Amino acid sequence: MPSFRIAPAVADAFPGTLIALVTATGLRGHEPWPHTVTALGELEQQLADGTWRPADENDPRIEAWHSAYRSFGTNPRRVRPSVDALGRRLAKKGTLPRINPAVDSYNAVSVRHGLPAGAFDLEQVSGDVTIRPADGTETFTPLGEPGTTEQPAPGEIVYADTAGVLTRHWNHRDAHRTRVTEDSTHVAFLLETVQAGRDGDLLKVAADELLGLLAPHAARTTVTYLDPATPEATT
Numbered sequence: 001m002p003s004f005r006i007a008p009a010v011a012d013a014f015p016g017t018l019i020a021l022v023t024a025t026g027l028r029g030h031e032p033w034p035h036t037v038t039a040l041g042e043l044e045q046q047l048a049d050g051t052w053r054p055a056d057e058n059d060p061r062i063e064a065w066h067s068a069y070r071s072f073g074t075n076p077r078r079v080r081p082s083v084d085a086l087g088r089r090l091a092k093k094g095t096l097p098r099i100n101p102a103v104d105s106y107n108a109v110s111v112r113h114g115l116p117a118g119a120f121d122l123e124q125v126s127g128d129v130t131i132r133p134a135d136g137t138e139t140f141t142p143l144g145e146p147g148t149t150e151q152p153a154p155g156e157i158v159y160a161d162t163a164g165v166l167t168r169h170w171n172h173r174d175a176h177r178t179r180v181t182e183d184s185t186h187v188a189f190l191l192e193t194v195q196a197g198r199d200g201d202l203l204k205v206a207a208d209e210l211l212g213l214l215a216p217h218a219a220r221t222t223v224t225y226l227d228p229a230t231p232e233a234t235t
Helices: 009-011 036-048 062-073 082-093 101-113 196-217
Strands: 001-008 020-025 117-121 129-133 157-161 164-167 186-195 220-226 232-234
Touching: 001 009, 001 020, 001 220, 009 129, 020 101, 020 196, 036 082, 036 101, 036 196, 062 082, 062 196, 082 101, 101 117, 101 186, 101 196, 117 157, 196 220, 220 232
Parallel strands: 001 129
Antiparallel strands: 001 232, 020 186, 020 220, 117 186, 129 157, 157 164
């Protein structure tokens, strides 16, 4: 099974990094996930009622990611962190997209807690996964665009395996190759903060919430945490 690791360059540049690695084995994506349906509906109803709004770029959780993006050369208002883009979409349209139960689950948790989230189909991952600066030679095929090839800029933070880049701009967009579908049975979900001192407890609450949505539809679920002191874990 692949390992996930934080490269020393990322640990040094972002010492407040904390990543929850939630792994689901034997996932059953074709059956109904009523708790996920309820979680999405509750968020949308709270927004409509005016009792809750998603975090925006003035929120410290989003501001931290904007600062991180700028530090590695990405304009976060042109290329937004995933949670920022998802929250803006929800605030504008009043609804979240329905993709499939696994993706809908991490989207709900992400936007509720103002934390970036993503996932990889581990059957499509090649070798280990490292969060590291790009060197400028890697290739990336964006989710939903299998005929497109991009090249991350040197220094851009990416998730990468031995075959290429799995996410650009740390958590802006996932790759097409490792996308999660209803057929995915072994999946690694990630929740992230670069301000563990402030948001570490929130991240753990979010990870527990995601586990609660996944566990009824998986043979096994686990959660481990990566940070500069413990930079590696195996799925």
